Amino acid sequence: MRYNSLNTFKMQGKSSVSKGPVGLILIEDDVEIDSTIRHHLECGFAQIIVFSAPRHTIDPALEAKVIRVDHDMLADNALTDVVNTVIDMAPKVWLYYCYNTEYLFFPFSEHRTVGEMVAFSTEERRFSILTYVVDLYAGNLDENPNAVSIQDAYLDKSGYYSLARMDSQNNALDRQLDFFGGLRWRFEEHIPKPRRRIDRIALFRAQDGLRLNEDHTFNEPEYNTYSCPWHHNLTVAICSFRTAKALKRNPGSTFEIQSFHWHNSAPFSWHSQQLLDLGLMEPGQWF
Template identity: 50%
Template sequence: MAEHLQHFLNGNSKLLVGPIAIIICEDNIEIHSTLDHVCMLGFRTILAVSPEPVAKLNKTEGVYNLLFDTRHPHAHVNAVNAVNAAAPAGSWIYYGYNAEYLFFPFSETRRIAEMLAFNAEERRSAVLSYVIDLYAPDLSRFPNAVSLEEAMFDRIGYYALGRKDPDGKVMERQLDFHGGLRWRFEEFIPESRRRIDRIALFRSRESLKLLPDHRFSDEEYNTYACPWHNSLTAAVASFRVAKALVNNPGSRDEIPGFTWRNSCRFEWRAQQLMDLGLMEPGQWY
């Protein structure tokens, strides 16, 4: 029987060996392929948190299915902050959802530990990631908008705006990024959820808090680069928005499909994302 997340963290924190991946399972779609992907990247501890036990989960060392209310509006905040508090200080943590797939520069040939070691040497404690919306080309064949074999995404339509603090002052080295389905179908997306930037990888630290808008309490974690040169960025290829748009009552009958003239086939290669400027290797990686 699956153990509850908090109970696991209270008694098994020694098992939290980094890098750690937290996969927040909101439904049953592509959970296994998501877990296989983070295993392939080289994460040493993988926490699959879900409201009910995941069916037919492979018994793989370092993979734990833990019970957690992932349908709570702030599920990501509660799960990530709980793991951050329990993990050894300085552990690298990734968080994402089922049917999301992390890519970083040259991730086909380099393991996650190599990339994170590079970031640590660059004195970076976080990796800015862009959430790139994936979608099936034909909703009549794929009504849940998910198809790994025929996945599509937008090749253009991404932009950034200067981020401002509560007093209206532009913040240093911070931008709000937009694009993808959140941009094309913004009338169905609350304004607070239209950004595509996420600090998906970060180093654990006492008193650090993830905020509901996917930013952190430490503003340096929210920057896209260090002060002296460009920093490496990553991408999260995600079916999450497409799934939501075909299921939410306000949008499901209004959207006949997601494909448009600027759609292209997703090749499941980091190089494709770099060629389109959707992530970059920094200056020396």
């Protein structure tokens, strides 16, 4: 199924988001589109919806398994336009969003589905799941000048930290933290300050009036918290080449970066256990 605009999808596609969890994949360029879709199909989403400008090509075998909506993800406000439109279409449905070259991992994801995970979260009366965006980067930039390599991917095994999130009166917000690390921390001089955080609420249950902001927070404060008041909740990770791509694409940084390697680089195993061992996600009470 393919819709020729976001507005057409809004008017005609409500039945496709009636059952969750629904994965929204936002295509910004031609890099690793197929591997991104394939990975998320294997996660167990009830439906995958791909938002992409018509110029981008998807393997026909994969395109047959998803819904495609023609929408330019490089346009102004593209993120919030897409996610908030789907929120309005799918009240009480669990939603997830990511970009191409981003890959969702969650505790025990090799043998459990994302549907099982959000069902557990719902039982805990928890309707949002904190997501750490873990930077991936190619080990050899001479061979992979766009910094993307599925076969030769690395991540930082340390260097992550959090700070209290403050309100407009400089008071710490309840159970809200700003998380930092990875390439956005190591190369922060090339990253605008509002974009240095690595936290995102990428998995959440839609509700009436909920709105995603451009900084990946929501207008409902409880959705922005890292856990509920009574115990720790599970968290997930999105392993992402997106920052590495941007740093090598940007003329202001590409010639200053010959390698992303440092003493805390480690080969990425493409397995949830590595992320659990590094503390980059937690199972909470889900065993």
